[in-house]
Amino acid sequence: EAGVAQSPRYKIIEKRQSVAFWCNPISGHATLYWYQQILGQGPKLLIQFQNNGVVDDSQLPKDRFSAERLKGVDSTLKIQPAKLEDSAVYLCASSSLDETECFGPGTRLLVL
Amino acid sequence: GDSVTQMEGPVTLSEEAFLTINCTYTATGYPSLFWYVQYPGEGLQLLLKATKADDKGSNKGFEATYRKETTSFHLEKGSVQVSDSAVYFCALSHPGNTPLVFGKGTRLSVIA
Numbered sequence: 001e002a003g004v005a006q007s008p009r010y011k012i013i014e015k016r017q018s019v020a021f022w023c024n025p026i027s028g029h030a031t032l033y034w035y036q037q038i039l040g041q042g043p044k045l046l047i048q049f050q051n052n053g054v055v056d057d058s059q060l061p062k063d064r065f066s067a068e069r070l071k072g073v074d075s076t077l078k079i080q081p082a083k084l085e086d087s088a089v090y091l092c093a094s095s096s097l098d099e100t101e102c103f104g105p106g107t108r109l110l111v112l
Numbered sequence: 113g114d115s116v117t118q119m120e121g122p123v124t125l126s127e128e129a130f131l132t133i134n135c136t137y138t139a140t141g142y143p144s145l146f147w148y149v150q151y152p153g154e155g156l157q158l159l160l161k162a163t164k165a166d167d168k169g170s171n172k173g174f175e176a177t178y179r180k181e182t183t184s185f186h187l188e189k190g191s192v193q194v195s196d197s198a199v200y201f202c203a204l205s206h207p208g209n210t211p212l213v214f215g216k217g218t219r220l221s222v223i224a
Contacts (some may be wrong), residue, residue, distance in 0.1 A: 004155075031209045035176030042116075042201050043156070056211065091156065095209055097179070104155040 002026065004104035006092050012110045018080035021107045025073070025094030026073050031055075032069055033101065035091040043091055049075065082111045114139040118202050118215035125192055125222050133187040133218045135202035136178075143204040145169075145178050145185040146212065150199045159187075159200070192222045 012086040023060050025032050032057050035043035046065065048055040051072035060067070064083070069075040080088055089108050093101040137145065147159040147169070160169030165180035173190040174189045185202060202215040 033211055035211075040216070042203070042216050043212070044214070048211050051211070092215040093156075093212075097209065098207065100158055101160060101205075101212060102158075103148075105155040 004092055004094055004102055006104040006107050008088075008107055009105065010108045010110075012112065013082055014112050015084055016081040019077065019082055020076055020078045021090050021092075021109075023075045023077070023092030023104060025075070025092070026096075026102055029094035029096050029102075030072070031095045031097075032075050033066060033093040033095075034075070035093065037089040037091055037106070040089070045078070046090075069094065079109075083111075084111050087111045114143070114206075114213045116202050116204055116213055116215035118200075119220050120218070121135040121199075122219040122221055125220070127190045127194055127222055127224050129222075131187070131189040131196075131201055131220070133190045133202075133220070135185045135187065135215060137183050137185065137202075137204050139183075139204055139206075139213075141206060142180075143206050145176070146203045146205070146213075147174070147176055147185070147187050148203060150201065150217070152198070156201065175221060192220070194222045194224055196220060197222050 015090040032049045034046040037043040047057040050068040065079045091106045092104045095101045115138045144163045146161045148156045149159045160171040162169040162178035168177045188191045203212040
């Protein structure tokens with residue numbers, strides 16, 4: 001089966017600009033996660049979707065980050081405006097009921 | 113809240129050496145425990161997992177045993193190869209599609 005797809009793979013922007021990342025989960029996976037992985041640290045959850053509903057967004061900086069999962073399939077994560085500290089790898093993962101999460105290759109963001 | 117603590121890296125070993133990467137956790141209840149591996153330029157891949165106390169997960173010569181009495185899940189391999197060079201993450205989650213909580217990761221370099 002095809003894995004989790006993410007795009008773009010790399011993005012360089014200047015601070016205060018906006019950026020969007022896209023994720024296509026494994027077919028049939030109802031649960032989708034976005035994680036932020038800062039250099040030298042483990043991934044940290046930003047938001048979790050179950051189908052097209054938000055399960056947990058308690059760690060999402062809602063003043064600048066937003067995410068949606070229209071139709072319960074693809075998802076988009078947006079940052080507006082970006083700050084220097086947003087430089088990180090953004091990982092998307094998906095899972096079916098009680099199954100282990102599968103991760104995409106990630107989008108590496110550099111904010112200058 | 114839940115947390116995972118891994119030994120600090122980097123770890124540098126010669127080929128065929130024995131590997132141990134320590135991992136301890138703090139969590140309520142009975143979480144599942146995981147080791148993920150991240151090869152250079154790639155996404156996170158599940159290496160092995162254990163879902164209950166005394167379970168041993170194993171894959172590709174790596175193994176780890178779920179020790180509830182010491183809240184540990186140490187990763188071991190009897191003879192490492194250059195191709196094992198990567199960053200290893202210990203993680204936990206609770207049943208029911210809850211997100212993963214990761215340690216900071218341990219970078220392993222194996223030299224020929």
